[in-house]
Amino acid sequence: MNIDNIKKEFPIFDEKIQNNDLVYLDSANSSQKPKVVIDRINEFYTKEFSNVGRSIHYLAVAATNLYENTRSSVQKYINAKDKNEIVFTKGATEALNLVANTLGQKYLNEGDEILLTELEHHSNYVPWHYLRKSKNIKINFAEINEDGEIPIENIEKKITPKTKVIAINHLSNVTGAILPIKEITELAHAKDIIVVVDGCQGAPHLKLDVQDLGCDFYAISCHKMYGPTGLGILYGKKKWLEELPPYQGGGGMIKEVKKDRITYGDLPNKYEAGTMATAQVIAFDKSIKFLESIGIDNIIKHEKELIEYGQEILKKNNSVKLIGNPKNKGGVISFTIEGVHPHDIATILDEDGVAIRAGHHCCQILHDKLEIPASARASVGVYNTKSDFDQLNESINKCKKIFDLK
Amino acid sequence: MNLKELYQEIILEHGKNPRNLRKTENFNKDAKGNNPLCGDNVHVYLKLNNQRKVEDISFEGSGCAISMASASIMTDLIKGKSDNEAKEIIDDFLGMIKENPELKSSILEEDDKTKLMCLSGVKQYPMRVKCATLSWHTLISAMEDDGKQVSTED
Ligand SMILES: Cc1ncc(COP(=O)(O)O)c(C=O)c1O
Numbered sequence: 001m002n003i004d005n006i007k008k009e010f011p012i013f014d015e016k017i018q019n020n021d022l023v024y025l026d027s028a029n030s031s032q033k034p035k036v037v038i039d040r041i042n043e044f045y046t047k048e049f050s051n052v053g054r055s056i057h058y059l060a061v062a063a064t065n066l067y068e069n070t071r072s073s074v075q076k077y078i079n080a081k082d083k084n085e086i087v088f089t090k091g092a093t094e095a096l097n098l099v100a101n102t103l104g105q106k107y108l109n110e111g112d113e114i115l116l117t118e119l120e121h122h123s124n125y126v127p128w129h130y131l132r133k134s135k136n137i138k139i140n141f142a143e144i145n146e147d148g149e150i151p152i153e154n155i156e157k158k159i160t161p162k163t164k165v166i167a168i169n170h171l172s173n174v175t176g177a178i179l180p181i182k183e184i185t186e187l188a189h190a191k192d193i194i195v196v197v198d199g200c201q202g203a204p205h206l207k208l209d210v211q212d213l214g215c216d217f218y219a220i221s222c223h224k225m226y227g228p229t230g231l232g233i234l235y236g237k238k239k240w241l242e243e244l245p246p247y248q249g250g251g252g253m254i255k256e257v258k259k260d261r262i263t264y265g266d267l268p269n270k271y272e273a274g275t276m277a278t279a280q281v282i283a284f285d286k287s288i289k290f291l292e293s294i295g296i297d298n299i300i301k302h303e304k305e306l307i308e309y310g311q312e313i314l315k316k317n318n319s320v321k322l323i324g325n326p327k328n329k330g331g332v333i334s335f336t337i338e339g340v341h342p343h344d345i346a347t348i349l350d351e352d353g354v355a356i357r358a359g360h361h362c363c364q365i366l367h368d369k370l371e372i373p374a375s376a377r378a379s380v381g382v383y384n385t386k387s388d389f390d391q392l393n394e395s396i397n398k399c400k401k402i403f404d405l406k
Numbered sequence: 407m408n409l410k411e412l413y414q415e416i417i418l419e420h421g422k423n424p425r426n427l428r429k430t431e432n433f434n435k436d437a438k439g440n441n442p443l444c445g446d447n448v449h450v451y452l453k454l455n456n457q458r459k460v461e462d463i464s465f466e467g468s469g470c471a472i473s474m475a476s477a478s479i480m481t482d483l484i485k486g487k488s489d490n491e492a493k494e495i496i497d498d499f500l501g502m503i504k505e506n507p508e509l510k511s512s513i514l515e516e517d518d519k520t521k522l523m524c525l526s527g528v529k530q531y532p533m534r535v536k537c538a539t540l541s542w543h544t545l546i547s548a549m550e551d552d553g554k555q556v557s558t559e560d
Pocket of ligand 1: 028093121123124169171173198200201220221222223231232362
């Protein structure tokens, strides 16, 4: 599929949003959905619906096969060694909670340390904070440098003999910095430290090979990957998923239930308690196929060009201050305008159909460090074009005019 | 939707040069409020004298033009009022933002009403209503001085 006219695969761009063409620059928050994915959900409910894994009637077997088929597609897409290393969750948030919770139950002890970075999303901090409360575990933060990156030295500096887990972002949803996961993992594994990666922004925009990265866990958010909401993926190395205890209890995850004892099912059922987001899982297969049909190399090239163009144009706009300047950067540009609060920017841009995000983007630690209460963020997906940044810039100029800035 | 109604001259001016943006010396009541959605935060300080009159009111914090202007106009209007008058004004303002087409309180001068009505533009922007009301909710909390932190997200 040719990326230059990929926009037409997304029905939302045929809509007028408050009488405007949509300029969607909020894909880091959630991506729009291609028609194939939307249609697949409809089709499944219309013609093929059944719950999976329980009944033996025709529809149930067919749905189960489809569900498992997505698992295999994900396995291939991220190059996991084993299909059972793919666990479906309700989102990346649940995936990270699962890891923190189960490591907390079985692996971590009082006084152990967890190393995060100042770039982490609240989803990769709050679940670990629970362990600070319940198990007296200490949390350390690797610092950003002035470009908004986390160089490996800054990780190394914060590792102590008590560090048991390093939990890090693959690609920052604020500065766009891409972290050197492979190198960090090599460093960590040499010291027997587990590496957990928040891959929310990495998975839709970078080439993924979890075996090459070497990390122990990798969390994915499907709704940012041109897929349905209510779905996430946890990749975990088999040895960990086998060794760690279950997260939630319920139907589907058990082997045998007696009044005095319960044994748990094998992978991947062990971590998929209750009725899962069946339609979403089945439709997500289309998201993967969609990404594959464009080709990740083309996506990377396209988004890199967009970001370079966007940065160039915004740098020329004298009121705009870009946040961070990472050498290795993904499709995110965060900025502030001196004298205009990000919330006001977002409202004014919205009037022109330009959808951005304003706030702290669930990264309050980072904003505190930068000593700003909030920022504005433009983030890209496969459907964006350079003209979206032209419109962004034009609307920013409108903000400046309203606020009487030069 | 109308940006001009949202960003009226008075709002922009108060947003840029907020009145009473400081900390009252010898304040005897205060409260903090925040809007976790956008990171706006405000700290309202009050000095109520023995006659239960607001001798001074001030605020610290940062936020968008709407929230700064709202806090600025609010502190301007509340200064010198009794606590009961203040409560009436607060109710009137929050009622107007929520549903009433205009302000009703007889305590407010026409001029004051005009200023407050400038904030009515947010009614068309549901996501921005909280920006206009945060400082007012925080003021209620300060007057009650219940030590609770006001949050626009429960
Ligand atoms: C870096 C990062 N981590 C975690 C999340 C949470 O993901 P989910 O919405 O799938 O729970 C997000 C998305 O908001 C994110 O950008």
